[in-house]
Amino acid sequence: MYENEQSESDRTYLLAVAIFPVIFLLTTIYKFTFYVVIVNYQLESLKKIIVNIFKSQPFKIGADCDDSVMSPKKLYSPSIVSRKLINAKKVYNMLYENASLVNDSMGLTILNLLIVLVISITSSGYVIFVLLVDGKEQKKIPETVYFLVLGQTVLCIIVIACQNTQKIMSKLATALSKIECENYEGLKEESREFIHKFYMQLCQQPIMFTAYGFYNINLALLASITTGIVSYQIILVQFHSTPSS
Structure with missing residues (x-):
């Protein structure tokens, strides 16, 4: 009786201690995704500004236009176009610097976080397999499933947010x-x-978010991580299934 109470007390203590890393994890993810979403929103606004530069220009023939080409298309005042394009490029340069600042300040944290997520997802999947096969300590399965789902959700949130940046950059170009x-x-x-x-x-210096410069965070990285996790799971299952001599 006393041993059961002691084990329950130890489990409660471990869960209480585990809350702090989870809070740090969620806070880091929130900050990073918030910065990424802000940059994505500003890139979308920049694309609309560039498109509207030419939609709002009036038809004009005169000294400002290229008279060497006679075309029924609209002719634009180069002074207005150049000024607005320069402003748009300044905005892009500012966004590029902001994204670089996010990569420099949070890149190492995101890299460590991705490593922890890969280890957590791999180990959680293996533990669930072992518990189901052995049929022991079934009470641990919900906790392990929780950490597995949490790791997968966090990984998808990071990748999807950064993938949207790549998609918007493609649309802008x-x-x-x-x-x-x-x-x-x-x-x-x-x-x-x-x-x-x-x-x-835009093509040579695209705005993208990286794991401290080691990897570009996008769907390709998610596919690589998924492949690696599945490979490790197969290896671990084979080791578990191999009878010990």
């Missing part, structure tokens, strides 16, 4: 390329060159 093609004849040479350089910057 596509929108800029489409604008350059559709309005090519109505733009001055300097405006065309500026748009091309801006497009190259």
